[in-house]
Amino acid sequence: MPEPLVYLNGEFLPYADARIPVEDRGMQFADGVYEVVRYYLGRPFRMADHLARLVRSAEGIELPLPPLDLIEQAMNQLVERQGMSEATVYLQITRGPAPRLHGLIDHPTPTVIAIARPASTTRPRPTLRVVTASDDRWARCYLKTTMLLPNALARERARRLGADDAIFLRDGFVMEATSSNVFLVRQGRLLTSPLTNYILAGITRGVVLELAAQIGIPVSEEPIPAHWLYQADEVFLTGTNTELGPIISVDSRSVGTGQPGAIYQRLLEAFDALTRASQPLSVRSG
Ligand SMILES: Cc1ncc(COP(=O)(O)O)c(C=O)c1O
Numbered sequence: 180m181p182e183p184l185v186y187l188n189g190e191f192l193p194y195a196d197a198r199i200p201v202e203d204r205g206m207q208f209a210d211g212v213y214e215v216v217r218y219y220l221g222r223p224f225r226m227a228d229h230l231a232r233l234v235r236s237a238e239g240i241e242l243p244l245p246p247l248d249l250i251e252q253a254m255n256q257l258v259e260r261q262g263m264s265e266a267t268v269y270l271q272i273t274r275g276p277a278p279r280l281h282g283l284i285d286h287p288t289p290t291v292i293a294i295a296r297p298a299s300t301t302r303p304r305p306t307l308r309v310v311t312a313s314d315d316r317w318a319r320c321y322l323k324t325t326m327l328l329p330n331a332l333a334r335e336r337a338r339r340l341g342a343d344d345a346i347f348l349r350d351g352f353v354m355e356a357t358s359s360n361v362f363l364v365r366q367g368r369l370l371t372s373p374l375t376n377y378i379l380a381g382i383t384r385g386v387v388l389e390l391a392a393q394i395g396i397p398v399s400e401e402p403i404p405a406h407w408l409y410q411a412d413e414v415f416l417t418g419t420n421t422e423l424g425p426i427i428s429v430d431s432r433s434v435g436t437g438q439p440g441a442i443y444q445r446l447l448e449a450f451d452a453l454t455r456a457s458q459p460l461s462v463r464s465g
Contacts, residue, residue, distance in 0.1 A: 182194035182195065183257075183261065183294055183295060183296060184257060184260060184261060184294075184295070185197035185292065185293070185294050186253045186254075186256070186257055186291070186292065186293040186294070187199070187290075187291070187292055188290060188291055189249075189291075191256070191257070191260065197292070199276070199290055199292075200276040202276050202277060202278060202279060203273055203275060203276050203290055204273055204274040204275060204276070204277055204284075204287075205271065205273025205274070205275075205290060205325060206273075207279050208274075208281075209324065209325045209326035209327075209328075210240070210242075210273055210274045210325075211242070211271055211272055211273030211274065211290075211324065211325045212233060212236040212237050212240065212242060212271070212272055212322065212323055212324050212325065213269065213270060213271040213272070213323055213324075213325050214229045214230075214232065214233050214269075214270045214323065215267055215268070215269050215270075215419045215420065216229050216254060216267065216268045216270065216419065217266075217267050217298060217419045217420075217454075218258050218263065218264075218265065218266040218267070218268065218295075218298070219265065219300075219454040219455065220264055220265075220455065221258060221259070221263065221264045223251075223254065223255065223258075223268075224454055225382050225386065226251060226254075228382045228385065229382060230247050230250070230251060232323060232380065232382070233247075233250070233270070233272075233323070234247070235321075235322070236322045236323045236324065237272065239319065239321075239322040240322060240324060241283060242272065242274055242287070242289065243287065243289065244272060244289070245272075245289065245291060250270065250272075250291070250293075253270075253291070253293050254268045254270060254293055254295070257293055257294070257295040258295050261295060263295060263297060265297060265298045265299065265300055266295045266296060266297055266298050267295070267296055267298045267419065267420060268293055268294070268295045269292075269293065269294050269295075269296070270291075270292070270293045271290075271291075271292045271293075271325060272289050272290070272291050272292075273289060273290045273325070274287045274289060274290075275287050275288045275289045275290045276288070276290070298420075300422075302451075303425075303439065304421075304422060304423065304424050304425060304439075304447070305424070306425050306426070306427045306438075306439065307343045307344060307416065307424050307425065307426045307427065308341070308342040308343050308426070308427060308428045308431075309337065309342055309343060309344045309345060309346050309356065309414075309416075309426050309428070309429055309430075310336070310337050310340050310342045310344075310345050310346075310429070310430050310431075311345065311346050311347075311348050311405060311408065311429065311430055312333045312336060312337070312345040312346065312347055312348065313347075313348060313349075314347035314348060314349040314354050314377070315329055316329045316330070316347070318376055318377065319376055320354070320355075320376065320377050320378055320379060321374070321375070321376050321377075321378065321379060321380060323379060330357040330358060331357075333345040333347065333357050334357045334358075337357075342428075344356045344357055344358075344359070344416065345357055346361055346408065346429070348405045349377055351404060351405050352372070352402050352403060352404060352405060353372055353403040353404075353405055353407070353408060354372060354377050354378050355372065355378040355379060355381075356416050356418075358418055358420065358421070359381065359383075359416035359417055359418030359420075359421045359424065360372075360378065360379070360381040360383070360384040360416065360417045360418065361403075361414065361415075361416060362384075362387065362413075362414070362415050362416075362417060363403060363407060363408065363411040363413065363414050364411060364412045364413035364414075364435075364440060364442045364443075365407060365410065365411050365412065367397065368396075368397045368398065368399055369391050369396050369397065369398045369399070369442060370398075370399050370400075370401060370403055370407075371384060371387075371388070371398075371400055371403075372400070372401075372402065372403055373400040373401060373402065374400070381417055381418060381419075382419065383417040383418050383419055383421075383422065383423075384417050386417075386450065386453070387417050387423065387446055387450070388400075390446055390449040390450060390453065391446065393449070394445060394446075394449055396442055396445070396446070408429045408430075408434075409429060409430070409432050411434060411435065412434075412435045412440060413425075413434065413435050413439075413440030413441075413442055413443050414426040414429060414434050415439075415440075415443050422447075422450065423443065423446060423447045423450055425438075425439035425440070425443050427439075
C-alpha cells in the first residue's frame with residue numbers, strides 16, 4: 180500500500196515530506212487535542228459531533244483552533260483525493276512550535292496534522308478479552324488530548340496478560356476502556372457509565388444510546404460497580420475504530436454465554452443500517 184498523504188498546516192504532502200519542528204509543544208508536553216473520524220462509503224460519520232467535541236477539548240486546554248470549515252475540508256479532501264471509501268481520519272492539533280517553557284504561549288501557531296488510513300468493516304466483529312486496570316489517568320479524561328501514555332501502558336499490560344484491552348476502574352467503578360466506552364447488559368437493561376470528567380463522551384456511545392432508544396431497549400446511564408462486569412449478561416465496547424466490539428471475557432472470567440449477546444447483535448445491526456444509510460456529505464449542526 181502506498182504511503183498516505185499527510186495534511187500539514189494547509190498543505191497536502193507526501194508522507195516523507197511532512198515534517199514538524201523538533202520543539203513542537205505536542206511532542207514536548209503532549210500539548211494538543213485530536214479526533215478520529217470514520218468514513219463509511221466515502222462519507223464522514225457524525226462529523227458535526229466530532230467537531231463539537233474538538234471545540235470542547237480545545238477550549239479545555241485554552242488552545243485556539245483554526246476555522247472548523249478548513250479542518251473539515253482537509254479531512255474530507257484526504258479521503259476524496261486518495262479515492263477511499265472506508266477510512267479513518269486522524270486529526271491532531273497541537274499548540275505548535277515554541278521554546279520549551281512550561282507556561283502557555285501568548286500567540287501560538289498551532290500545528291494541524293491529518294492523515295487518512297483505510298479502515299475495514301469486519302463482520303462479525305472480532306470478540307474481545309479484557310482485563311481491569313486501576314485508572315491512573317488525570318482528572319480531565321473528558322478532554323480528547325494527545326496525552327495517552329496511561330492508556331498505552333494499560334493496553335500493553337492487557338496484551339501481556341493475553342487480553343485485547345483494559346477497562347479502567349476508579350474507586351471501584353467502571354470508567355471506560357483505553358480507547359472506547361463500556362456498555363453492559365444486566366437484568367435486561369443496557370447500562371453505561373454516566374458522563375463525568377473521568378470519561379470521554381464517545382461519539383459511538385452517543386449513537387448506541389440513540390439506537391437503543393429507537394429500537395426499544397431500556398437504557399440507563401448510571402455508575403457501574405466493578406463487580407457487575409463479572410455478573411453481566413453482555414459486555415461490549417464502543418468507539419470510532421472498535422465500532423461495537425463484543426467482550427467475551429473480563430479478567431479471564433467468561434461473560435454470559437461466552438459469545439456476543441442478543442442485545443449486542445441488535446444494536447450492531449442497527450448501527451450498520453445507520454452507517455450504511457445515505458447521509459449528506461457533510462452535516463453540520465450548531
Ligand atoms: C478513552 C476513550 N474513550 C472513549 C473513546 C470512544 O470515543 P468515540 O466513540 O468518539 O471514538 C475513545 C476514542 O478514541 C477514547 O480514546
